[in-house]
Amino acid sequence: MKRATLTLPKMTKMMTAAVLTAGLLLPATAMLGTTGVQVAAAASSAQATKTVKATWNGKALGANAFQAAGDTYVPVKALAKAAGLSLTYDKTSGQYTLGTSPNTLTLSAYQNQVWISANGVGLQTEGRAKAGTMYVPLSVLSDFAGIDGSLNAASGTVTLKPAAAAGIKVTEKTLKSNLKNAVVDIRYPVLSGSAKGIDKINATLKKHAQSFLNGFGKDIKKYEEWNEGRDMHYEADANFMISYNRDGLFSVVTQDYAFYGGAHGGTLQTGYNFDLKTGKEVTLSQLLKANPNYRGAIDKKIAAEFKKQGSLLETDGFKTIGSDPNFYVKNGGFTIFFQQYEYTPYAAGIPSFDFTFASLLPKGTNPFAGL
The missing domain is CATH 3.30.565.40 (Fervidobacterium nodosum Rt17-B1 like)
Structure with missing residues (x-):
């Protein structure tokens, strides 16, 4: 089987804290530096979003999620607090770590994007930085973070809970x-x-x-x-x-x-x-x-x-x-x-x-x- 390929996580790993933040909430300066095209894309994306409520094990998450581009984006800080997940920040790498191995997500925020790696392996799927907060796609949480989630379109609510224990x-x-x-x-x-x-x-x-x-x-x-x-x-x-x-x-x-x-x-x-x-x-x-x-x-x-x-x-x-x-x-x-x-x-x-x-x-x- 062909197995060798290139990825972008090392770009993320080597990014300095200068382009990231010292805390979970992003200051306005972290959102600067976008080109006219990026600003237009961000504005278009914002218009296409839809706010939805979020719960963890039946209780309100404490912050809303939102829908965009066919996925649901969940606020990282609120999720960590509600689910009791570890959330740490490394000043040297400028990265956030959510959860523990083998369900760790490493997050690097830059402008309106959040680059994600799952237990150290880079993903093409990105999160978003919106209104000073980082969000992670529900699809990433379900695939790599040990979290199950479903969206009830009628009630406008995304329900989150721990994934069923794996047999191995x-x-x-x-x-x-x-x-x-x-x-x-x-x-x-x-x-x-x-x-x-x-x-x-x-x-x-x-x-x-x-x-x-x-x-x-x-x-x-x-x-x-x-x-x-x-x-x-x-x-x-x-x-x-x-x-x-x-x-x-x-x-x-x-x-x-x-x-x-x-x-x-x-x-x-x-x-x-x-x-x-x-x-x-x-x-x-x-x-x-x-x-x-x-x-x-x-x-x-x-x-x-x-x-x-x-x-x-x-x-x-x-x-x-x-x-x-x-x-x-x-x-x-x-x-x-x-x-x-x-x-x-x-x-x-x-x-x-x-x-x-x-x-x-x-x-x-x-x-x-x-x-």
């Missing part, structure tokens, strides 16, 4: 390193539970982390030879994001970042989708077997999106996802992503495309029935 518990471990002249922070997930495939899955994920560390060490030796006598800085940083943990399937995204000097580092992102009974990886074809023509439908949508974005390095460069694409499962569907520079320039980040099972499978089909 996930903790994290960190690999130790004695590499000199390098900052190493490599974290990987460890599963526990009664599923028969857990040991095999744990072995695969640990091997992945160890292989990244080993490769990083070998690469440092090469760079040290090329840069003999120069004071160099090296960094290895590995994170993981749990995107699905039910219905007999465990989906996790690992993200390995390495920096050897230069303008920026490189990121390797991997999507693992495991059958919990066997510990074997599940393919997209297995999940979509009820639709033998799924690839054509996906190819058509992705090609249209690439054309709309105008981000391809080569015109009509994308043809097909192929038989073994990079993907991960999340609530109600899956996300396909591509490699760094595979189709787009570095600045485009990870080209990611979301699909629902309902849009590709016959009505009533359970994609996990064969697991």
Whole structure:
């Protein structure tokens, strides 16, 4: 499976506190610096929003949410207080951390946007900064933060509550390193539970982390030879994001970042989708077997999106996802992503495309029935 790709979280990680804030509420100066186009877009977005009430476990959240662009945006500070979630601010990185691993969201506010990473893995879905407050999309909370939510359009209320306990518990471990002249922070997930495939899955994920560390060490030796006598800085940083943990399937995204000097580092992102009974990886074809023509439908949508974005390095460069694409499962569907520079320039980040099972499978089909 193709697994390497570029992402934007390191841009967020390296942002200074100068463009962020020292508290949860954003001062007016943090909202300055937008271009005329951005201001117009923000004004248009504001007109398209609709205020909705929000509750946590049946009690008022203490602040309203709002609807926009097909999602519901939940106020971060009010959610943390009502749900008893940890909410901290790091002055060095200028980032906020909501919740605890493996359901941590890291938030970086800039102008009217909130860039989000889930347990250290960057997302393309963004939050919003509105009237001095940060908001996170309900879809992100449901997919990555262990929170269930539903919107009652008739009453104009979004109901939030803790997600049902997953059958497989996930903790994290960190690999130790004695590499000199390098900052190493490599974290990987460890599963526990009664599923028969857990040991095999744990072995695969640990091997992945160890292989990244080993490769990083070998690469440092090469760079040290090329840069003999120069004071160099090296960094290895590995994170993981749990995107699905039910219905007999465990989906996790690992993200390995390495920096050897230069303008920026490189990121390797991997999507693992495991059958919990066997510990074997599940393919997209297995999940979509009820639709033998799924690839054509996906190819058509992705090609249209690439054309709309105008981000391809080569015109009509994308043809097909192929038989073994990079993907991960999340609530109600899956996300396909591509490699760094595979189709787009570095600045485009990870080209990611979301699909629902309902849009590709016959009505009533359970994609996990064969697991």
